[in-house]
Amino acid sequence: MNETYWTKTLLGVYNYLDNxxxxxxxxxxxxxxxxxxxxxxxxxxxxxxxxxxxxxxLAERKITLINLKLLVDDVLKNIPIKDAVFLINRYFDRxxxxxxxxxxxxxxxxxxxxxxxAELSFEHRLKVKGYNDLTLNDMLKNESWILNYYNQIKNxxxxxxxxxxxxxxxxxxx
Numbered sequence: 001m002n003e004t005y006w007t008k009t010l011l012g013v014y015n016y017l018d019n020x021x022x023x024x025x026x027x028x029x030x031x032x033x034x035x036x037x038x039x040x041x042x043x044x045x046x047x048x049x050x051x052x053x054x055x056x057x058l059a060e061r062k063i064t065l066i067n068l069k070l071l072v073d074d075v076l077k078n079i080p081i082k083d084a085v086f087l088i089n090r091y092f093d094r095x096x097x098x099x100x101x102x103x104x105x106x107x108x109x110x111x112x113x114x115x116x117x118a119e120l121s122f123e124h125r126l127k128v129k130g131y132n133d134l135t136l137n138d139m140l141k142n143e144s145w146i147l148n149y150y151n152q153i154k155n156x157x158x159x160x161x162x163x164x165x166x167x168x169x170x171x172x173x174x
Contacts, residue, residue, distance in 0.1 A: 002132075002133035002154070003123045003126060003127060003131075003132060003133060004119065004120075004123055005150055005153045005154045006123075006126065006131075006133065006136050006150065007119050007122045007123045007126065008119065008153050009146060009149055009150040009153055010068065010071070010072050010126075010136075011072065011087055011090075011091035011092075011122070012091060012149060012153070013145075013146050013149055014069065014072050014091065014092060015091075015092055017065045017066075017068060017069045018069070020065060020145075021062050021065050021066060024058050024061055024062045024065075025062070027058060028055060028058045028059070028062075031051060031054055031055060031058070032051075032055065035048075035051045057142075060142075061142060061143070064139065064140065064142070064143065065143070067139075068139070068140070071126075071129070071131065074129070075122055075125045075126055075129065076088070076122070078125050079118070079121040079122055079125050080121060082118075083117065083118035083121040083122070084118075086100070086114055086115065086118045087115075087118045087119070087122060089103070090115060090118075097111045097112065097115070100115075
């Protein structure tokens with residue numbers, strides 16, 4: 001059951017993975033360039049050990065986001081194309097159900113059935129690849145923004161998920 005929430009979460013955050021990885025790159029560069037500033041006031045914050053740990057943590061976060069993007073891409077490639085296209089239209093292109101009904105000239109009921117079927121196909125492929133609730137929670141334990149979105153979906157508070165450009169650095173710093 002929780003894998004259904006993970007399906008919606010992974011598809012919902014997919015569009016933001018590149019932006020956040022880019023923001024991590026900027027923070028990494030800024031951290032590295034500012035590491036030469038050393039004074040007694042910031043001695044603890046800017047010692048080699050702490051800066052190295054921060055850079056390693058940022059690199060690990062970026063690796064996690066890249067792996068997540070690759071996982072979603074791989075799952076979409078390995079489900080029926082009609083399901084993948086439907087999910088891409090809904091989650092990546094952010095088409096509303098009404099727009100999907102108009103685009104495919106189908107009823108709203110058919111849209112919901114097709115969407116449910118496509119999500120189940122995605123969920124099944126995730127399980128086949130060994131990704132269940134436990135593994136995804138472990139993989140994303142340091143990505144609180146993704147876990148927050150997952151909890152919103154799980155608690156039936158699914159909304160359009162948007163991250164503004166100004167919020168990217170805050171997300172990265174979580």
